[in-house]
Amino acid sequence: SQQGEEDPQALSIQEGENATMNCSYKTSINNLQWYRQNSGRGLVHLILIRSNEREKHSGRLRVTLDTSKKSSSLLITASRAADTASYFCATDAGGRLAFGKGNQVVVIP
Amino acid sequence: KAGVTQTPRYLIKTRGQQVTLSCSPISGHRSVSWYQQTPGQGLQFLFEYFSETQRNKGNFPGRFSGRQFSNSRSEMNVSTLELGDSALYLCASSLEAGPLHFGNGTRLTVT
Numbered sequence: 001s002q003q004g005e006e007d008p009q010a011l012s013i014q015e016g017e018n019a020t021m022n023c024s025y026k027t028s029i030n031n032l033q034w035y036r037q038n039s040g041r042g043l044v045h046l047i048l049i050r051s052n053e054r055e056k057h058s059g060r061l062r063v064t065l066d067t068s069k070k071s072s073s074l075l076i077t078a079s080r081a082a083d084t085a086s087y088f089c090a091t092d093a094g095g096r097l098a099f100g101k102g103n104q105v106v107v108i109p
Numbered sequence: 110k111a112g113v114t115q116t117p118r119y120l121i122k123t124r125g126q127q128v129t130l131s132c133s134p135i136s137g138h139r140s141v142s143w144y145q146q147t148p149g150q151g152l153q154f155l156f157e158y159f160s161e162t163q164r165n166k167g168n169f170p171g172r173f174s175g176r177q178f179s180n181s182r183s184e185m186n187v188s189t190l191e192l193g194d195s196a197l198y199l200c201a202s203s204l205e206a207g208p209l210h211f212g213n214g215t216r217l218t219v220t
Binding site for chain 2: 033035040041042043044045048088095096097098099100101102
């Protein structure tokens, strides 16, 4: 089954810097979603980009999707300490969401 | 609206026992999905229910089962617990084809 794979696995940045994470997948998708998880809690949906979209913005988040390369990136601009979390991409090919392993992002105040 | 509620929050069981986890979705959401999260395997899809019918199932043994009630509340059951079943079990609800709204999970420890 397809699964998103994020790269890099762990990222440590200073507050105010930008954080970029990449995700690759293997098969055709309907949409790709990004979620955030704070330690020991449930995932929170951040943004959804459909297969016919190339870029989407939501506040400080920017997501791109390249279906020809089967990859997506999530950019968090002007990071804050509260952005410290794990970030997951999830691909929807119909029927279920398949999640990647996640990126641990630490924002140092 | 109230979010997705999962009970209990923590659970400790012994190998061989069985366990039932409960999930109350967001009002109006008819789809409920269950995921198992472990450090080694990450998030793995267990099953999805929609209007009391199992719509999709992941690659888990038959010891893992679930059901959904007419009010969309869902339960999952794990029988004959194994040490490897220790995990965070996450429930998520959604509108048809919408993003998932997760609960905070049930942390199951099998000793």
